[in-house]
Amino acid sequence: MEEWVISSIKRLEDYIQSFSGLSPDQRNNFKIKKEHSLRVAENSGKLAEAMKLDDEDVKGAFLAGIFHDIGRFKQLVEYNTFNDSLSFDHAVFAVEVLKEDKLIEPWAGEELQEIICHAVSLHNKLQLPEKLNERVLLHARLLRDADKLDILKVLTDYYLNKNQEPNHTLTWELPSAKQVSPGVVKEVLSGRLVSKDEVKSELDVKIMQLSWIYDINFRPSVEMVIQNR
DSSP: OOHHHHHHHHHHHHHHHTOOSOOHHHHHHHHHHHHHHHHHHHHHHHHHHHTTOOHHHHHHHHHHHHHTTTHHHHHHHHHSOOOGGGSOOHHHHHHHHHHHTTSSTTTOOHHHHHHHHHHHHHTTOSSOOSSOOHHHHHHHHHHHHHHHHHHHHHHHHHHHOTTSOOOHHHHTTOOOOSSOOHHHHHHHHTTOOOOGGGOOSHHHHHHHHHHGGGGOOSHHHHHHHHHTO
């Protein structure tokens, strides 16, 4: 493993450890987010290599993956939730942390830093802006794919295990339902990502999560979805 990879992982760990006085639930959620970040970084690197990107873009993809959820930790400490609508946009805040703490400066020049920050700021948005710099668009799409690949894996494992305790960070503490909400039906059958605004029940959440397949951007990403079932 290259030195910059080890160093960037250590930088993430040091940032996480800077928080103290956490409850057992918060410590567990910190662990979940750290492990998610590591897997997204791994996905990002694999996708970038499969797409035969140059060394700098592979590095940028990995760094965007490792730090894309850096805003989640303060969000949980201050608001005890991962729900952006009840707190703040964790992607926008992540960029503030990256710049203020200079987290990626040791391994990326100014141009690559801006590309990474731009990609991170867009990773949780329903849709990407129409006009983006070509390289920013590449990294934004790559990060979104890598993020979704891991979340889909986590969700698959969660839904297959019927006996575990409910995880409301995945189901949002919404009521159960026997029918999908009309707005969700309309969006998913039109081939669009389901908007959170239309989600009214746990069943809607599942359909929204399935709709993410419409926003998988690269052939290697699709191959990973199929491979991981």
